[in-house]
Amino acid sequence: MFSGGTSSSRSQRSSISPFRSRKPAGSTKPPTASSRPATPSSSTTSSRPTPSKPSLSPPSSSASPNPPSPPNVSKSKENVTVTVRFRPLSAREINKGDEIAWYADGDYTVRNEFNSSIAYGFDKVFGPATTTRHVYDVAAQHVVGGVMQGINGTVFAYGVTSSGKTHTMHGEQKSPGIIPLAVKDVFGIIQETPGREFLLRVSYLEIYNEVINDLLDPTGQNLRIREDAQGTYVEAIKEEVVLSPAHALSLIATGEEHRHVGSNNFNLLSSRSHTIFTLTIESSPRGENHDEEDVTLSQLHLIDLAGSESSKTETTGLRRKEGSYINKSLLTLGTVISKLTDGKATHIPYRDSKLTRLLQSSLSGHGRISLICTVTPASSNSEETHNTLKFAHRSKRVEIKASQNKIMDEKSIIKKYQREISSLKQELQQLKRGMMEHPNTAISTQEDLVNLKLQLEAGQVKLQSRLEEEEEAKAALMGRIQRLTKLILVSTKNTIPPSISERPTHRRRHSFGEDELAYLPDKKREYLVDDDAGSYASELSVEGRDEITNLDELVKDYKRNKRRGMLGWFKLKKPENVIGLSPSADSESSTSGSPAPSSKSSQNRVKFSDLKDGGRKSVSRRGDDYTIIDPFPERTQAGDLFGAAFGGHCLPRTGSTITDQMDLLREQVKMLAGEVALCTSSLKRLSEQAARNPEDSQLREQMRKLKGEISEKKLQIRVLEQRMIGSLEMTPQMSNNSEMSQALSKLTTQLNETTFELEIKTADNRILQEQLQMKISENAEMQETILLLRQQLNSQQISDSEATRLETCSKKLVQKNNEEGERFGLCQETCADENTPTSVMSLNRILSLEDSKECNKDAFLNSQIHVQCPFNLFS
Numbered sequence: 001m002f003s004g005g006t007s008s009s010r011s012q013r014s015s016i017s018p019f020r021s022r023k024p025a026g027s028t029k030p031p032t033a034s035s036r037p038a039t040p041s042s043s044t045t046s047s048r049p050t051p052s053k054p055s056l057s058p059p060s061s062s063a064s065p066n067p068p069s070p071p072n073v074s075k076s077k078e079n080v081t082v083t084v085r086f087r088p089l090s091a092r093e094i095n096k097g098d099e100i101a102w103y104a105d106g107d108y109t110v111r112n113e114f115n116s117s118i119a120y121g122f123d124k125v126f127g128p129a130t131t132t133r134h135v136y137d138v139a140a141q142h143v144v145g146g147v148m149q150g151i152n153g154t155v156f157a158y159g160v161t162s163s164g165k166t167h168t169m170h171g172e173q174k175s176p177g178i179i180p181l182a183v184k185d186v187f188g189i190i191q192e193t194p195g196r197e198f199l200l201r202v203s204y205l206e207i208y209n210e211v212i213n214d215l216l217d218p219t220g221q222n223l224r225i226r227e228d229a230q231g232t233y234v235e236a237i238k239e240e241v242v243l244s245p246a247h248a249l250s251l252i253a254t255g256e257e258h259r260h261v262g263s264n265n266f267n268l269l270s271s272r273s274h275t276i277f278t279l280t281i282e283s284s285p286r287g288e289n290h291d292e293e294d295v296t297l298s299q300l301h302l303i304d305l306a307g308s309e310s311s312k313t314e315t316t317g318l319r320r321k322e323g324s325y326i327n328k329s330l331l332t333l334g335t336v337i338s339k340l341t342d343g344k345a346t347h348i349p350y351r352d353s354k355l356t357r358l359l360q361s362s363l364s365g366h367g368r369i370s371l372i373c374t375v376t377p378a379s380s381n382s383e384e385t386h387n388t389l390k391f392a393h394r395s396k397r398v399e400i401k402a403s404q405n406k407i408m409d410e411k412s413i414i415k416k417y418q419r420e421i422s423s424l425k426q427e428l429q430q431l432k433r434g435m436m437e438h439p440n441t442a443i444s445t446q447e448d449l450v451n452l453k454l455q456l457e458a459g460q461v462k463l464q465s466r467l468e469e470e471e472e473a474k475a476a477l478m479g480r481i482q483r484l485t486k487l488i489l490v491s492t493k494n495t496i497p498p499s500i501s502e503r504p505t506h507r508r509r510h511s512f513g514e515d516e517l518a519y520l521p522d523k524k525r526e527y528l529v530d531d532d533a534g535s536y537a538s539e540l541s542v543e544g545r546d547e548i549t550n551l552d553e554l555v556k557d558y559k560r561n562k563r564r565g566m567l568g569w570f571k572l573k574k575p576e577n578v579i580g581l582s583p584s585a586d587s588e589s590s591t592s593g594s595p596a597p598s599s600k601s602s603q604n605r606v607k608f609s610d611l612k613d614g615g616r617k618s619v620s621r622r623g624d625d626y627t628i629i630d631p632f633p634e635r636t637q638a639g640d641l642f643g644a645a646f647g648g649h650c651l652p653r654t655g656s657t658i659t660d661q662m663d664l665l666r667e668q669v670k671m672l673a674g675e676v677a678l679c680t681s682s683l684k685r686l687s688e689q690a691a692r693n694p695e696d697s698q699l700r701e702q703m704r705k706l707k708g709e710i711s712e713k714k715l716q717i718r719v720l721e722q723r724m725i726g727s728l729e730m731t732p733q734m735s736n737n738s739e740m741s742q743a744l745s746k747l748t749t750q751l752n753e754t755t756f757e758l759e760i761k762t763a764d765n766r767i768l769q770e771q772l773q774m775k776i777s778e779n780a781e782m783q784e785t786i787l788l789l790r791q792q793l794n795s796q797q798i799s800d801s802e803a804t805r806l807e808t809c810s811k812k813l814v815q816k817n818n819e820e821g822e823r824f825g826l827c828q829e830t831c832a833d834e835n836t837p838t839s840v841m842s843l844n845r846i847l848s849l850e851d852s853k854e855c856n857k858d859a860f861l862n863s864q865i866h867v868q869c870p871f872n873l874f875s
């Protein structure tokens, strides 16, 4: 496991149940009257109901200001933390004429507008203007802090469809949800805890139609829940070791891509599945020598439930089926909670749904639980909101016992490796001791002595090979440990205990400050469609659904964008098939605040179809205004060239024909270049023939024509290229910079390729020219020899052997000249140099003539060839 460094692993088992061992006796003890929160007020008084146990951690604005000092956590009784979050009325509800039916009366009470006697008290009530950061601080931070101390924790978002669960758990770009905030907090706490080291793993699953799917591994479908003595767990779910907040959130973003989302009449992006994001945290004191008990393992479950659907939710087919599964599992959750708070219940139906079965340990009181109930104030949903409030109120009575989890079973990787090392060390020690302690005493006879010697030798061989094996094993183990060590996260703070300095330095160190969230949305990378889905639906009805040619595609696309909200900046998106979106404001809507210049869309609609090639345009919104931002978000090589070429001048809007024109010109250039290549090769062939038949005037004529054609085509190419550049220069403003950039990029590539080819050919040519020079000087030497020989011959001083030498020498010369000349001619032609030296052609001709000649003494002496040639072979 985890042998691949930062690689992921599929664990054999991953528990969803936080505290399955060390189950405190009587943990499911029914709540006592004293632990019950305030019941709904039946009085008419407007005074707020008594808040139930306001025992929450004080809000903090940053990652755990008081980092946990591990152990020493009391097992005091706690209740589930129950908070209620109102969202603002959506545009759709406003359009429908909805009124406020429920409201936050102070910090702890939800009251009915039409009947003020109906009120419920909670640990905290968040009004519609509350930020998710504040919700996190109050409702989740203490759970996360607990998890870092080894106390398991679960944070739920519960509510009807479109009440704001996903908004609360995942959040959006400008308003991160509980999950990203918790992840950031966890890393912040690690940074604040220099005395301990941590190992983090995440898994992410969904329960869709009562089927468990692994969101981190699309092949992990229909996973099974298993149960052992310690509780329930999901078999074979993938777990990934995470090294930074960005890493963890990128995994969620990937998971979100696989999550089932669909539209209903309340929510275009309704979650059709429950998702459970689990962060498993292992921690031990830094340094080698520490107590086993100091190692903790805990899990944080962050759950975004699918929303319950009422009869008002108009669904058909698959959506209806999904809705019934969702309702059934939520009903089971409600029943389980009721039974847990009912002192007389003997059977708790955890097994009636996958959700309750997976959460059995959490629900039965092992670890901290925070339930965030999301509600809409709208009168049209008044009944559903009331049901949510009743559920929330019942949940408040579930009693939990938070205790620190120091269980070290096979799940602890740190532990496992530490154990392996120590047992290996022990074994080695034993081996060494065995060698030392060999008895050498009772040697009585010579025979004994020989036997003992033999035994000793055999033993030594065995011992040696065993030691070698051990060494190898140790090295392998060390490698594994090193890889594992890299996955262990430690604070970068200086306050490291002395023993820590002895530790290997390759350990990954982290700065977990704000800059760790540098992955936070790059405005330029994302389409920011921060929308209230309801208003989108209403907009659809206003504009007419006919406009949307492919709703499924639209929904899919919108979903991607939307889900990306907080998380989606990890992947760039290529918009497809989206005709237009028209979201509307909500109170916590994000505004891009992009510094980039923006232009307001005339129809408050974003035409994504305008964006080509994943143009990375950002769409931001302020109220109902949509802006398309920075079409050149990142400087590319083409972008740089573009800037250089046009010196920052604006280009005129010429519509989409610029690329077409460019493409056309480019095609013409390509065709001409092809023709030039064809002519050049014909020319080469002809020149070869001409070399063989120098008298053939037809050939010469053909060659002349071909040359003419080649130069004409080259001229045409130049003209076309000029036109391409000219058309760009004449265009003072481009309508679509990305098109321009694209065209320019292609041209640049072509230019680069051609330049490169030219360089190679020029270099080739240079080499051949050098060779030619050498040949010329060689020939000069040869000529001297020949001259000498001729003189000797004339004076009758030449012998037969000298005559043969002379013959061989001349043959060699001819052959060599042939080869060189041919190569040079070839290179010159491929270089398409119109000024191919006639000397080379002449040389070829001479050489071929010479080659065909019988080169004997007489013929050689009678040779009278004197033609144009850079050097006379036979002067």
Ligand SMILES: Nc1ncnc2c1ncn2[C@@H]1O[C@H](COP(=O)(O)OP(=O)(O)OP(=O)(O)O)[C@@H](O)[C@H]1O
Binding pocket: 086, 087, 088, 090, 128, 159, 160, 161, 162, 163, 164, 165, 166, 167, 168, 267, 269, 270, 271, 272, 305, 306, 307, 308, 374, 531, 532, 533, 534, 586, 587, 588, 589
């Ligand atoms: N507190 C809030 N402030 C502003 N807008 C909110 C808030 N809560 C929810 N919204 C908006 O309401 C719409 C519905 O929210 P969301 O998708 O989170 O609902 P949900 O409960 O997850 O729905 P479902 O159960 O169908 O998935 C979204 O457009 C979201 O941006």
